[in-house]
Amino acid sequence: MNALPGYNFAYLDEQTKRMIRRALLKAVAIPGYQVPFGSREMPLPYGWGTGGIQVTASILGQEDVLKVIDQGSDDTTNAVNIRRFFNRTAGMATTDRTEEASIIQTRHRIPEKPLNENQILVFQVPLPEPMTRLEPREAVTRKLHALADYGLMHVKLYEDIARYGHIATTYDYPVLVNGRYLMAPSPIPKFDNPKLHMSPALQLFGAGREKRVYAIPPWTRVESLDFEDHPFSIQRWQQPCALCDAEDSFLDEVVLDGGGRMFVCSDSDYCQTRQAAGHTGSENTPTEVSA
Amino acid sequence: MSAQHGDRAAAAKTPGPLSQLAGKGGGAPLLRVEGLSRKYGGRIGCSDVSFDLHAGEVLAVVGESGSGKSTLLQLLATRLALDAGSLHYQITGRGLVDLSALSEADRRWLMRTDWGYVEQNPRDGLRMNVSAGANVGERLMAVGARHYGEIRSTAKDWLQRVEMDPARLDELPTGFSGGMQQRLQIARNLVTRPRLVFMDEPTAGLDVSVQARLLDLLRELVTDLGLAAVIVTHDLAVARLLAHRILVMREGRVVETGLTDQVLDDPQHPYTQLLVSSVLQV
């Protein structure tokens, strides 16, 4: 449509997209299994979402509506750049609204608003292998996956409890997909892990530097690893969002100009939608007449 | 009838240090080794080694450096591929099983439940970046233990069994002495109550006094747990202290084998005679 001339639709050539789609089909067929793919050079460095971008580029159609978030926000430099990249190379519509998007590319968060069957969530993954820290040899971790031999991951959680008294892993918290494959959910907070479970949306994961894609098909069981006497639990806050009063969302601590601090939703669309609907928090309650 | 009864009672007894005398005569072996051979390019690693090992029996493999002891041990533990020969192991409920016919998953299960492998250098057998407790608990978690408190208390018990201070449960092994690291490696292997343990020079590289205490501990554990073991050592004193039987290797071949005391007190092969006399000169 109004994509930049000289570039193929969504930047990647059709053959590359087909290759990535084949890898994605395999990934969907074997939930949680890391499928190698021929990662291409992208016009941005590794660590800036090259894996996610290649996945998005391969599944994107002209009718799609794209939302891009980084740390839950549509407005960070990285999110803005990726959105603009697709705007220029594919010319398709973009949105900030979770419910309007057909594809959501994300780094660090899953939107608070429940997703539906018509949506695809694309995660940017820096480190696809959850066991790397304890077992750096890839040949070994591959064998451990093949044999579903995941005791090592519990060694890591054991060590957390021995050291800190509780499982201190709060991001990229390891999960078992469909009762079979151990998977790194990318650096989302463990707060978002329950949203991975039985999600109606297709969830795709792309790691550019490591050249791996993996997937959670819709309605797939996803369990967070834990111990019987130290069950998995998500983060909780003492107070609701200071801007929209939400009690069910992931909060970021924000330092105020005056030196104070407040806790606000990390999902900016969720927060703004609530504010627009009239919810107010402690920081933006309209000044009272008597004051 | 009464004789039969007596036999059965003897067989049911926990295998002790002298049980090889009972075991040798009858009953299926725990491990049957036939014609094991392995070359490294043109060089012989080990050649045509055969023996039976019974439950509760300790076999020492002795010989000078380069005689093929470590090669043999790695072949036995299925860590190294065979060029020729076969290994059969008595799997509970399945009888004597050809290990080459076992699936990778079954083989790994066996290695981490029913077998142990104690490396000469404890750093090769430990995870140096996790605590002593996690090192001991790893096998339990690998076979499905999911209760932190129970894993921890089992690990603690095992530290005590190998005469380590249980207060060091949460410390990294990097801070332990060589002797302590070796004790930890032993605990980590024994936590699943294996029936067969392979050890490669378990006391070499330690101070003499530390060695002596570790040998005492090993002897106690082997006896108490009724462990079968294959211990590689170049030190005949270690063999004398721990082993029921001895296998003397030279240039990859077995030159003499028999009960430890017989072989050491009355060596038949000139090479064994040389080994024994060189110890006596010290």
Ligand SMILES: Nc1ncnc2c1ncn2[C@@H]1O[C@H](COP(=O)(O)OP(=O)(O)O)[C@@H](O)[C@H]1O
């Ligand atoms: N990985 C290897 N590659 C080549 N040759 C080897 C290797 N390991 C051992 N050897 C050779 O095989 C023979 C037996 O070695 P080894 O089993 O280590 O003996 P030991 O443990 O009795 O010292 C030696 O000649 C040794 O040099």
Ligand SMILES: [Mg+2]
């Ligand atoms: Mg050796």
